[in-house]
Amino acid sequence: MTKKMTDTFRFRRGLELKNRILMAPMTVKMSYYDEVVTHDESDYYALHSGEVGAVITAATSVQANGKGWEGSLAIYDDKFIPGLTRLASAIKKNGTKAILQIFHAGRMTNSTVLRGQSPVSASAVAAERPDAEIPKALSETEILELIESFKSATKRAIKAGFDGVELHGANTYLLQQFFSPHSNRRDDAWGGTLEKRFKFINDVVDGVIESVDQSGVKDFIVGYRFSPEEYEKPGISMEDSIILIDKLADKKLDYLHISLGKYNSVSRNTNFNEKSRMAYVQEKINGRVPLIGVGDVRTREDVNGVLANADLVAVGRSLLIDPKWTSKLLNGQEETIKRTLAKNDREKLMVSDGAVEFLRDMMPERLVD
Ligand SMILES: Cc1cc2nc3c(=O)[nH]c(=O)nc-3n(C[C@H](O)[C@H](O)[C@H](O)COP(=O)(O)O)c2cc1C
Structure with missing residues (x-):
């Protein structure tokens, strides 16, 4: 049966979406200096919600030292619950569901953002980018505390009225750093072999699922986002990701979400270049868990192109630029x-300077002055 964007969609834990389009997680850097949600930020989400099946929020830190940039969201303390409750209810209009993306930036931050503290990661290896700081390797106790922080974040997301959490294991942040042979050079239980590099992801996923199951809340979903390849050498290869996906597809997750710049992009790995990366991932999943596809979706053809290899479609920049994109389609x-x-539309659409900065880096031709 051909999948259509207008179809409703039901996840394993019962949550139903009114259509197959989700707003992709997009950081807009609008929170206060202390990471509390601003009213502008909840208004921005309200403006971009209501048509899509679900909105996935920007990355939200589970620990104070997981903050990745100024203006980010956080959920490491109960003091964030009132602001996040306002955010969840801003998103939940006309039946749109609200999913909170939770993460820890790991080495992808700096001591200025962390007010003097060093970033932390699996190992003391700096990222390959200009001005990257050498992070502090986490101790075993700190790793166990982090797993607890992901669980506490999930419990707070339930209290704040979200419909689910997405574990941000993509885009080079901490969950990915543990799986990557570039950032994880440990030789204890948390690194050394692929199996051990997976342990942190495994324990976070199991811990979060257990917290949801124990909470007794109905229909609250848990998803996992991953990036399929790294360019660093050593780095995560398609071969590694296929193993990761195989392991995650056997868990009681509600969805997997591949992070791609272009939905039909093909790997440079000669063992995986006969079809798109997403097609290989879907093949490995083989119906065990729903897959969300993403990456420069602008038209109906693009939506159908994603649905050929995935169950749901996440849309980022097209929705940022035109909040009515879904209904128009x-x-x-x-x-x-x-x-x-256009420059004079930015205020009307509440698109922050932080988001414009991102757009300028990723796709300057979509900005006009
Ligand atoms: C302004 C902006 C902020 C983003 N912030 C996040 C984020 O917080 N978490 C995340 O997983 N991806 C983030 N992304 C990546 C998007 O979720 C998406 O994968 C990417 O933009 C490709 O989809 P698109 O072409 O539909 O925009 C961001 C992208 C943009 C443009």
């Missing part, structure tokens, strides 16, 4: 979709 008004972000 559903109602056959594709020609009226805004494709570029």
